[in-house]
Amino acid sequence: MADNFLITGSEKLASRKNFKLVGRTEKFEELCTILTRMESNSVIVSGPSGVGITTLALALQARKSDPDAPFDIVNKRLFWLDTDGLFGLGDNDAIVKQFKAIFATLNRTPDSVLIVEDTLDLIDALRNSGLMHIVNALTAMVKAKKTQVFLEVREADLTQVLKCHSDFRDHFTLMDLTEPVGAELEEIALHGARDLEESYEVRIDPAAVKAAIDMSSKYRSLDTGLTAAQPARTRTLLDRGMARYLLRAHSTPPLLAELEAELARLTESGSSSGDQEKAASVRAAIARHKAEFAEYQAKIKGYYAAQRDGEKSIAQMEAQLRGLEEEEKKRHLDDPAGKTSTGDGDFDLIARASGYATPEILKLRGDIARTQAAVDENRVKYKAVTKEINDRLLFTASMVIDEFSLISGIDASKLKQNDAVKLLNLHGSLKRRVFGQDAVLDHIDRAVKVWRRGRRTDRPLPFLFCGASGVGKTEVSKALAEALFDTDKALNRYDMGEFMEKNDVTKLIGAPPGYDGFAAGGEMTNSVRANPYQVMLWDEIEKAHPDIFNICLNILDDGRCRDNLGRKVEFGDVVMPMTTNIGADHALRVGTGPGDLSQDEAYELTIRDLKKAFRTEFLNRFEGRENIILFHKLNMDTIEKIVFREISRINAFYAAQSIDVRFPEAQLREFCDKIYSPEIGARGLPGRIKRIEAMIVEKTMADATFSGTLDIGFDATSRNFTSNWIAHDRKAA
Template sequence: MADNFLITGSDMLANRKNFKLVGRAEKFEELCTILTRMEANSVIVSGPSGVGITTLALALQARKADADAPFDIVNKRLFWLDTDGLFGLGDNDAIVKQFKAIFAILNRTPDSVLIVEDTLDLIDALRNSGLMHIVNALTAMVKAKKTQVFLEVREADLTQVLKCHSDFRDHFTLMDLTEPAGAELEEIALHGAKDLEESYEVRIDPAAVKAAIDMTSKYRSLDTGLTAAQPARTRTLLDRGMARYLLRAHSTPPLLAELEAELARLTASGAPPGSEAKAAAVRAAIARHKAEFAEYQARIKGYYAAQREGEKSIAHMEAQLRTLEDEEKKRHLDEPAGKASAGDADFDLIARASGYATPEILQLRSEIARTQAAVDENRVRYKVVTKEINDRLLFTADMVIDEFSLISGIDASKLKQNDAVKLLNLHGSLKRRVFGQDDVLDHVDRAVKVWRRGRRTDRPLPFLFCGASGVGKTEVAKGLAEALFDTDKALNRYDMGEFMEKNDVTKLIGAPPGYDGFAAGGEMTNSVRANPYQVMLWDEIEKAHPDIFNICLNILDDGRCRDNLGRKVEFGDVVMPMTTNIGADHALRVGTGPGDLSQEEAYELTIRDLKKAFRTEFLNRFEGRENIILFHKLNMDTIEKIVFREISRINAFYAAQSIEVRFPEAELREFCDKTYSPEIGARGLPGRIKRIEAMIVDKTMADPAFTGTLDIGFDATSRNFTSSWIPHDRKAA
């Protein structure tokens, strides 16, 4: 079938040893049902890249061999289109000729099914070649029920594919293949891990597969290079981790590395009594393992050298053999006619036909065969030794996490924390990040724990953060992203000032059909489909158009919404803080003086103002207003803590260059007193502190080798910093 650029189902399956469909029972049954009915029995299967559409197609061929396979499926003759081969011809006439041959085969083959693996690539190639009439011809065959067609389409390409022919929606059934999850995903991933075990000849701990699923499910918002859908994403992480593990294990065996780490622990200062004797035993074990591994390495290197020399020798002899055979052919061609007797000519003809060769050629062939046998035997010995090494290896969950840490940049210690530990550490993590809002953090901490560990409702966790600017509302959202999902990159912020018009709702869920950007989907829905584990911050919600609130109500009520393409998007693992400046004037009046408000009074006044600004049903979605929180205005002690933290961060960053900033407490307090404004909160402070860092940058650029202390003061009159540098080679006067 190669000449017709059709690949039979049996040939496709032959390239996938030990193929087996794992999971996907419902989807496979749905596919079989579509293919066996009378109307609209061609199918367009769409889904994200890596979700397993090709696997589902191969499963049709595999199912035919089952003893209990329905004869409706057994009768199907499956053909895969070799798109790359076809358009590799580079000649439109040749391409059209081949398509005619393909259509003829499909037409005369009963129950034929044509499978196209990347439909948009085919359509683009036809369009660029001016051959779109081929799509019309194929669709006509489908309408006439002369063949069936199975189109594989990436989810993002579906709209473009449907646009290319008006009959696609009438004569093809659309089938959406979503990512597997839960037990089904684990079953598929464990089966895929067996293939990796065979390829690498290293065992994989089932816990490593679960860790890979966990990592690739929770951290999809990161630029990790793991962009495909599940289960491909899990397999890719396992593959990358195993490749790195094997390289390291074949240079330093894991057991040897563990022993060396144990020796370092036993010989460190403060080691417990009796450590010396244990250290001696560990040293002896290290020596034994090093000697054993050196012996393995010597054998492997010897086999490798022999393999290389054998292959070089074979290549050299094969070149000689080709030369001799060419010379022999040339001799027969150049021999003058009639020179040889009739008997000799007959003998030469019979000899060549029977494979007779000259003694030199026979000797070379014999030598090649002997060397090839030695190379094959050497390869077997090499595999025996590597198997002895690999049999001691086990790819574990920690190795998966270490690999993901390298890819994502997230510290491995954070990745190794389970959800319970993260929840236990949540309050402390938030308090280290946000100052002056202790009761707010208590409330947020309690709400998150109940949401994660209490009765789940499959709805997002909403908050409405009220108060003045610069008091920590956005910082709490960032802290939640880092504490729950290990990085503040898991925060997606939507400035509602950009959603003030009626049609701005399309930015969130996508444009309606016929409008620009329809195929792209919505910014919010795409984000949650790609990464359901995130903190979604709706900033200054009071600025949003009323239609935005309808979307919001739908999400808070049901935990889901549909985008413009009709795809369901789940929000059950999303934290949804919203911020508003409503209540800011009341929060700023909180104090103990005459005419001041208590925090409780300010909260009640804020609720009154919120009722004027928002619909009652919207406010009730925040856990019956339980999660409507008024932030405190920041007092001077809090501002001083924030400035001190910023200075500490500068010192931590420049410590490696032996540069330190010294900001005396009295000067720091004076700076805060003269520059802090409750109306803008702490928002302006980092920018002012940047001026101090600018002094360091200027100094180190002028004198890269400089080390010393930057003494900072504050001039209340000019409201500017004063500074002086003290090199480390002299003391301050």
């Protein structure tokens, strides 16, 4: 009975055509070692979804057929538990009966190993059915060394699985399967790409695989639907990209877009004889591709129609055949009179009842066979035409990037820039977003370039940004995220005002065992494990509890830390700016008047204050204080640039509604002069500008079809905006 819900290793392997374990040599050897030793030789393998635990289990069965396989592994009898089938019975008595049969099979089979693919699902099903005693029985068999068990567990579920039985930790060896990286990941991904090539019958450029690895590794913090671990993320991205590419390539000639773009370029470039000749050649190529593709499409549609009609005809004839066979069987096997005749006619009846067919049935079977042969021949022709089209296709790195751009919303032109180009353009990218801090941006630009292109270490890049509120400390962090990782969503901000108590450290690395939230892990460590490429902003670091600094020192020293579950978290690709308002008073006194400070004097006074607030070893972690940076206070020219940028953003957003905002320069300057305060910096300005947008929203809500110009003024007495709407002439428009 157990055979129904125990899948043998050979059956499992047969379901995976051309299975081969690629990479994972060390982990596979570790698994084999665990299974062949005397004590704690059952195993719980945990890892993120998609990391390849099931593949590792299946590799055990595949290894048995290798000529050099050790007999310790060859002797193992592997069984997979069909959990879904078991609990699909829906009857607890039947489920218990089946489990008893399963345990009996495992008990009488020497060197048996039971493999459970989703352990938490099994435990939840047993708990919901009131059958947790089955876990006790299975654990008792493991303790008695009557069988071995291989439990596959998602890392997020590990704590819940370990809680379900106190003996799991003593009699099972825990094995953590982490994501492959580097050459191993590339080797696995290339092997997976070959499977996709066979499935789609389209070639994949190896550069496309590398691009998929890069995209799915670097940007996995985004909500892209690529939530599994590597190598599954890379395969998913390739799969999605190829599906979209084929839909387009099979609906329009693959090279048509390129030829039309080339024709448009030649048409715009001028009317020289050379361009005209090239344009004529391109037009001819376009016409040729269109005609050729139309011919292919006509053939494919014809084959498809013939295929559909043939299959429909076969289905009708088979239904007719079944009716005739049933009728013949009933007519010749039933003898209501209970008599048996011995004439020649009765011999024919007996012969038919014994399996001989009537002429009508024989004819119908022949028709079905001939139609099926025609359908099979038609299918071969269909595949030949589609293969001829697909052989011309190549899935490239550019297509991977375009697909990821659609998924993530990041502009494809940014994704196509390599790191060297991004670093080359870093200073300009920062200056376009942050005004009035040129010296600060110069410093950050140099530090990032040395960190990324100089002698690499495993440590993050730390900064301590000092200065008054609203001078751009947070904005620089956002600009860094956008410049290095193509989106400011790569910024993770931690407000240290929320980490002022001793127990708040658990928010970062997770709660200790026995406390609520232990299984969830830490907010910071989970974030970096999910996405090691990020800018991690620790805002107002002076407010943090001293224990937070201990964690920070460990990260800045070693480039890693461990979370509450003991998992190592690497910070080698993280930029870690920290902000503080210490030094604000000194920065605000920088000037050229009597009693004012120079920038260097303000910096020295700030360092003095920092020494009072922080431990020396903490300050030394910022590249020997090289990356402790004092931001300047903003001058009026900078404030005017910020306000003008906000007005420009409003205009860009409402341009589709034909609404334009005008703010005369004199009025803008007066607004900045009256509203700006160095103590709060530019922080309050966007809120003021929102009032302008509120005027637009009110107007468009009252009249959804309105279009016009909003003239903004500023009343210095009331310190409020004035407004005047000028409607556009719709008739003229």
